[in-house]
Amino acid sequence: MAQLSIRNLEKTYGGGFKAVHGVDLEVADGEFMVLVGPSGCAKSTTLRMIAGLETISGGHISIGGKVVNNLAPGDRGIAMVFQNYALYPHMKVRKNLSFGLKLAGEKKAEIERRVAEVAEVLEIEPLLDRLPRQLSGGQAQRVALGRALIKKPEVFLFDEPLSNLDAKLRASMRVRITELHRRLKAQGRSSTVVYVTHDQVEAMTMGDRICVMKEGRIMQVADPATLYERPENLFVAGFIGMPEMNLVEARLERGPEGHALRFGDQVLRLGPEQNARIAANAPEEVTLGLRPQHFRLAGPDDSHALEAQVGKVDFLGHEVDAHVTIGGAKFTVVLPVELFREASRGGSIRLRADENRVHVFDRASGANVSLA
Amino acid sequence: MSQTMLDDSAALDADAEAARHLALQERRRRLSMILRYAVLTAVGFLMLYPLLWLIGASFKNNAEIFSSPGFIPKDPTLSGYVKGWETSTPYSFGRFFWNTFLIIAPKVVFTVISCAAVAYGFARFQFPGKRILFASLIATLLLPNVVTRIPQYLLFSEMGWLDSYLPLWVPSAFAGDAFFVFMLVQFLRSIPPDMEEAARVDGAKSWQVLLFIVAPMLTPALISVALFQFMWTMNDFLGPLIYLSSVEKFPVSLALKLSIDTSEAFDWNRILAMSVLALAPSLVVFFMAQKYFIEGISAGGVKG
Ligand SMILES: Nc1ncnc2c1ncn2[C@@H]1O[C@H](COP(=O)(O)OP(=O)(O)O)[C@@H](O)[C@H]1O
Ligand SMILES: [Mg+2]
Numbered sequence: 001m002a003q004l005s006i007r008n009l010e011k012t013y014g015g016g017f018k019a020v021h022g023v024d025l026e027v028a029d030g031e032f033m034v035l036v037g038p039s040g041c042a043k044s045t046t047l048r049m050i051a052g053l054e055t056i057s058g059g060h061i062s063i064g065g066k067v068v069n070n071l072a073p074g075d076r077g078i079a080m081v082f083q084n085y086a087l088y089p090h091m092k093v094r095k096n097l098s099f100g101l102k103l104a105g106e107k108k109a110e111i112e113r114r115v116a117e118v119a120e121v122l123e124i125e126p127l128l129d130r131l132p133r134q135l136s137g138g139q140a141q142r143v144a145l146g147r148a149l150i151k152k153p154e155v156f157l158f159d160e161p162l163s164n165l166d167a168k169l170r171a172s173m174r175v176r177i178t179e180l181h182r183r184l185k186a187q188g189r190s191s192t193v194v195y196v197t198h199d200q201v202e203a204m205t206m207g208d209r210i211c212v213m214k215e216g217r218i219m220q221v222a223d224p225a226t227l228y229e230r231p232e233n234l235f236v237a238g239f240i241g242m243p244e245m246n247l248v249e250a251r252l253e254r255g256p257e258g259h260a261l262r263f264g265d266q267v268l269r270l271g272p273e274q275n276a277r278i279a280a281n282a283p284e285e286v287t288l289g290l291r292p293q294h295f296r297l298a299g300p301d302d303s304h305a306l307e308a309q310v311g312k313v314d315f316l317g318h319e320v321d322a323h324v325t326i327g328g329a330k331f332t333v334v335l336p337v338e339l340f341r342e343a344s345r346g347g348s349i350r351l352r353a354d355e356n357r358v359h360v361f362d363r364a365s366g367a368n369v370s371l372a
Numbered sequence: 373m374s375q376t377m378l379d380d381s382a383a384l385d386a387d388a389e390a391a392r393h394l395a396l397q398e399r400r401r402r403l404s405m406i407l408r409y410a411v412l413t414a415v416g417f418l419m420l421y422p423l424l425w426l427i428g429a430s431f432k433n434n435a436e437i438f439s440s441p442g443f444i445p446k447d448p449t450l451s452g453y454v455k456g457w458e459t460s461t462p463y464s465f466g467r468f469f470w471n472t473f474l475i476i477a478p479k480v481v482f483t484v485i486s487c488a489a490v491a492y493g494f495a496r497f498q499f500p501g502k503r504i505l506f507a508s509l510i511a512t513l514l515l516p517n518v519v520t521r522i523p524q525y526l527l528f529s530e531m532g533w534l535d536s537y538l539p540l541w542v543p544s545a546f547a548g549d550a551f552f553v554f555m556l557v558q559f560l561r562s563i564p565p566d567m568e569e570a571a572r573v574d575g576a577k578s579w580q581v582l583l584f585i586v587a588p589m590l591t592p593a594l595i596s597v598a599l600f601q602f603m604w605t606m607n608d609f610l611g612p613l614i615y616l617s618s619v620e621k622f623p624v625s626l627a628l629k630l631s632i633d634t635s636e637a638f639d640w641n642r643i644l645a646m647s648v649l650a651l652a653p654s655l656v657v658f659f660m661a662q663k664y665f666i667e668g669i670s671a672g673g674v675k676g
Binding site for chain 1: 564566569571572576580588589
């Protein structure tokens with residue numbers, strides 16, 4: 001069993017810069033865990049501490065129940081795929097794959113068998129006798145993947161493995177890695193993964209669970225749907241979702257019919273479900289959060305409609321991202337193209353927000369107070 | 373109709389004008405190229421002249437060497453080579469070449485190994501006192517060689533190593549040439565450490581990383597180091613002069629001087645002939661390794 005357990009992990013770099021501030025994370029056996037966050041939030045640092053490439057300043061890491069803090073990278077039962085592939089430039093693909101096994105003193109026949117097996121899975125058989133510089137980016141990344149796979153490690157570590165590839169290749173490699181993970185799991189092999197990326201699409205499509213980080217701290221760990229539907233704080237709300245969630249300063253008012261949010265000259269009444277979720281101690285000064293997708297066009301006699309002035313419109317084919325102003329605050333809304341064209345003649349439209357999907361955040365602490 | 377004809381002729385005029393302009397440009401370009409090559413050839417010849425003269429003179433007889441400034445011998449003779457090779461000592465010049473080889477080979481091997489290991493340590497590991505140690509390494513670069521000659525001589529004489537090759541070999545086994553260490557450190561800094569990290573994840577120990585990953589990537593730079601060390605040792609006169617006293621251990625550089633000392637009326641053509649032979653190994657090795665050599669210094673220099 002290869003669960004990975006990180007307890008109160010800290011990292012202070014040589015210069016005195018503290019990059020990781022007490023991270024706690026449990027990755028279950030066979031789980032695909034994605035670490036996501038903006039550049040510089042210490043994703044790589046955390047991953048490299050798991051790998052043993054970076055010393056640990058505090059806390060501990062255990063793999064399969066065994067503390068590995070003081071083990072060399074090669075003794076931790078991990079394999080790693082690097083962003084720039086890090087293939088050994090002077091070795092043919094075949095030797096790149098087998099280098100680790102050879103160091104471990106594996107028998108020649110066994111090495112050959114495993115090289116063949118991995119080459120078949122990754123469709124790199126024709127490349128076995130090439131040097132890394134004779135490979136395209138996608139091929140090189142597959143070889144790098146093979147080098148990890150062939151070791152049959154307990155935990156796979158990926159550090160932005162796809163960010164050097166073009167968009168199309170990235171999409172197909174995403175599928176390939178996810179497929180591979182599923183296959184390993186089905187075969188009952190160790191397949192725990194920690195995957196680092198700054199790309200939320202990668203995170204959302206690949207992760208069983210996602211760990212969102214900011215400045216060396218964990219903001220939320222959850223499965224993709226929860227992360228999207230119930231972000232625990234402003235940072236996660238703004239980071240996950242495309243286009244970004246609309247975040248507007250508002251005032252939380254308690255009326256006889258429930259809560260309402262006032263911003264500018266507009267009032268947004270919360271739906272019954274969301275009303276019930278608002279914490280009892282929610283402050284007045286809040287930030288309202290509403291995803292661009294959670295708007296629709298309002299009917300002509302809708303009393304809850306919001307008046308929106310249309311600004312710049314990004315045409316995306318099947319839908320538009322419209323940048324609108326409601327009550328003096330800027331919003332982005334995503335609407336189907338035809339409906340939008342009809343409605344927006346005259347420079348303004350009437351919108352209806354999905355009142356049960358409005359999030360309310362404590363403006364001071366950033367915490368979501370509509371999750372109860 | 374007439375309008376289009378007018379347009380056409382105007383266009384034709386423009387075409388002709390453009391063609392004339394192109395031809396003029398082409399002539400100017402060719403002229404400037406001829407001029408450039410003429411200057412470069414002249415300067416190149418000037419630089420090479422002493423070498424050409426040396427080779428030419430080694431085939432002249434002694435009388436002609438001083439009587440004509442040209443480098444093509446009127447009456448070519450091999451006597452300089454034949455007599456020079458015999459030398460005025462009991463040993464032939466072959467012996468001195470062999471001695472030079474005995475000094476160079478271990479020195480080059482030791483230098484490559486020790487400098488690679490030390491540079492790897494400085495470039496890739498954190499250890500207490502690293503900054504001070506590296507600073508003192510660089511400081512020894514700035515120190516003139518002669519300053520350390522006397523203490524070094526006393527040290528080696530104390531150890532009883534005089535008149536042996538040990539004083540010439542041993543410093544190179546401990547990365548005594550700071551310049552090479554510095555050059556390799558610069559080169560290593562231009563190589564991302566990811567491959568080495570991948571190797572560590574693959575289970576390689578530090579020495580295995582050095583041997584299997586770093587050394588192959590460092591090959592061009594290591595060849596440069598070997599080449600520099602080869603040429604410097606080949607040309608080194610002072611080192612052997614200080615530490616060696618028996619003629620049977622003399623390398624080529626000392627043997628050349630020896631033949632000047634012993635012949636009362638200098639047989640210049642012998643000396644010149646042996647000088648030509650002494651140049652040959654460096655030239656041959658240099659041209660053989662030229663490709664790697666240039667790759668090595670430029671990679672180390674530009675990116676570092
Ligand atoms: N070797 C180092 N020395 C000092 N600071 C570093 C070092 N490596 C990374 N950092 C700092 O640590 C922080 C986290 O870096 P990193 O883990 O690479 O972020 P990410 O991978 O999330 O982009 C950054 O602020 C970075 O500048
Ligand atoms: Mg990173």
